[in-house]
Amino acid sequence: MNVILLGAPGAGKGTQAEALAQRRGLVQLSTGEMLRAAIRAGTEIGKKTESVMKSGGLVSDEIVIGIISDRIDEPDCKNGFILDGFPRTLKQAAALTKLLAAKGRNLDAVIELRVDDAALIGRIEKRAADALAAGQPVRADDNAETLKLRLLAYYRETSPLIGYYFAHDQLKTVNGMAAIDDVAQQIDDVLDGKA
Ligand code: AMP
Numbered sequence: 001m002n003v004i005l006l007g008a009p010g011a012g013k014g015t016q017a018e019a020l021a022q023r024r025g026l027v028q029l030s031t032g033e034m035l036r037a038a039i040r041a042g043t044e045i046g047k048k049t050e051s052v053m054k055s056g057g058l059v060s061d062e063i064v065i066g067i068i069s070d071r072i073d074e075p076d077c078k079n080g081f082i083l084d085g086f087p088r089t090l091k092q093a094a095a096l097t098k099l100l101a102a103k104g105r106n107l108d109a110v111i112e113l114r115v116d117d118a119a120l121i122g123r124i125e126k127r128a129a130d131a132l133a134a135g136q137p138v139r140a141d142d143n144a145e146t147l148k149l150r151l152l153a154y155y156r157e158t159s160p161l162i163g164y165y166f167a168h169d170q171l172k173t174v175n176g177m178a179a180i181d182d183v184a185q186q187i188d189d190v191l192d193g194k195a
Pocket of ligand 1: 031032033035052056057058059061064085088089092141
């Protein structure tokens with residue numbers, strides 16, 4: 001089963017993708033996490049993407065499409081994967097459709113986690129505070145100033161994907177304002193054909 005989780009920064013994609021991956025034996029593919037790992041490892045991709053990520057902008061389509069195309073071919077993705085943070089532009093969505101067809105893979109569901117805009121800022125601030133309290137590093141882009149730019153990038157570049165997948169009869173929307181377990185149940189209902 002191959003699934004896309006769509007939603008604004010702070011909508012809960014990472015939390016739900018991780019839990020869903022565990023429930024269904026799938027692999028969570030977070031392009032943001034892969035890019036942060038590349039920055040930590042000091043790879044060429046990391047060097048190219050660090051400043052744009054820090055400023056809240058989007059990394060080039062070519063880079064992320066290449067990363068995802070390679071990653072999907074790895075053996076652990078055979079049972080299925082959850083895309084978390086990809087695609088983020090119409091160009092990426094079109095490239096994904098094409099590359100899945102070329103690899104003979106299906107897209108089983110596109111699930112939008114819908115969250116009120118006003119809640120997003122509070123959620124990101126909480127994520128940063130929780131990381132700090134746990135003695136973990138705070139993401140370079142988890143601050144109020146950069147979040148505004150990330151939200152702008154979401155509305156300008158990513159939110160059109162909701163229309164794109166709706167028009168392809170693939171979109172399902174769940175209420176991302178519900179408690180974490182409730183959202184997980186809504187996602188299961190979609191995947192089990194009950195919603
Ligand atoms: P995330 O962890 O999904 O919030 O992503 C963090 C940052 O990584 C984003 O603000 C972008 O700079 C970059 N990024 C992650 N995924 C993509 C993508 N699919 N396209 C472009 N940039 C991305």
